[in-house]
Amino acid sequence: MMSVFSVSNVSAASPVSFQDALEKGYRRANSTLRGITSIEVVAERANVEAGAIKEYVVDLKILFALEK
Numbered sequence: 551m552m553s554v555f556s557v558s559n560v561s562a563a564s565p566v567s568f569q570d571a572l573e574k575g576y577r578r579a580n581s582t583l584r585g586i587t588s589i590e591v592v593a594e595r596a597n598v599e600a601g602a603i604k605e606y607v608v609d610l611k612i613l614f615a616l617e618k
Contacts (some may be wrong), residue, residue, distance in 0.1 A: 558581050558583060558612045561593075563605045569579035571608045 562575030572591065580586060593609040 554616045555587070555613050556616055558614065559576065560612055561607060561612045563597075563607045563611065565605050568606045568608055571606050572610070575608060575610050576612075580608075583612065583614045586612055587603045587615060588613045 558579060560575045560579050561576065564570035564574055572589070576589060577584075584602060590611040590613070591608055592611055595607050596603045597605045605607045
C-alpha cells in the first residue's frame with residue numbers, strides 16, 4: 551500500500567537557541583498535525599538588537615502522512 555504525504559511550512563523562534571526554536575516548532579506542529587514523519591530545517595537566522603542576539607529563528611518543512 552502506498553502512503554501519501556503533505557508538507558507544512560513552519561517558522562519558530564526562541565531567545566535561547568536554534569535547537570530550542572526547532573523543538574518549539576515541532577511541539578506546535580505536533581499539536582495539530584498527526585502522522586509527522588520528518589522535519590527539514592530549511593533556514594536558520596538570528597535577530598539582533600543593540601549588538602546582541604535577541605532570538606534564534608528556524609524555518610521548517612514538516613512532512614506528515616495524510617489519513618485515509
